[in-house]
Amino acid sequence: MTLRRRDFVTLLGSAAAWPLTARAQQGDRVRRIGILLPAAMDDSRYQTWVGAFLQGLALSGWAIDRNVQIETRWATANQAEVRRHAAELAALAPDVILAHGAATARPLLQTRTVPIVFAIVVDPVGAGLIDSLARPGGNATGFMVFEYSTGGKWLELLKQIAPGVTRAGILRNPTQLSGTSQFAAIQAVAPLLRAEVNPLNMRDADEIERVVAAFARAPNGGLIVTASPVATLYAI
Secondary structure: OOOOHHHHHHHHHHHOOHHHHHHHHHOOOOEEEEEEEOOOOOOHHHHHHHHHHHHHHHHOOOOEOOOEEEEEEEOOOOHHHHHHHHHHHHHOOOOEEEEEOHHHHHHHHHHOOOOEEEEEEOOOOOOOOOOOOOOOOOOEEEEEOOOHHHHHHHHHHHHHHOOOOOEEEEEEOOOOHHHHHHHHHHHHHOOOOOOEEEEEEOOOHHHHHHHHHHHOOOOOEEEEEOOOHHHHHHHO
């Protein structure tokens, strides 16, 4: 699932609205917002999202170089680069940092004092970003893609569109807790729907092709793709 434009507008309402009061109290101090992205600078999807975010800021009265500065870091999906850019942004001590995805937000938690706003996260509790949905704790908050327990509905929908399905292959990233959580939600409803569920690991394109081909050798099968960055890149 992609982040919709209105999500960014909502995001700036929570992440950037609070400085409006502070600005009235503290004069014209320029605020600084950090953005950490797991993509290359020429990625058109992320460029669109950043553009929507900047437009939302403008609509709320924020003008670059007048009352706000934006520090954007294109870290790619390489975790070493994500950590390096996270440390670089934290050293700038911005007023808030926007991070895309759990793997991008997690290294920023070490800052402790800088507010972190995350987006496109399936399970922020399982990913270790917050303590609970009711009481996040710490310095991070943000937006879930969806409540991962609704994964059970995916199997129900699969059975509705293909009643003959008795086996469901669940493509998930085994290296992420969100993948485990989504699989568990699907597995919990499988007996009620008389379906066998099989976890299929997807860490890269080659593995996806290999496990799907192997699963397809037996009849009456269907696939469910759980939400993860790997799925966005290779399986959707």
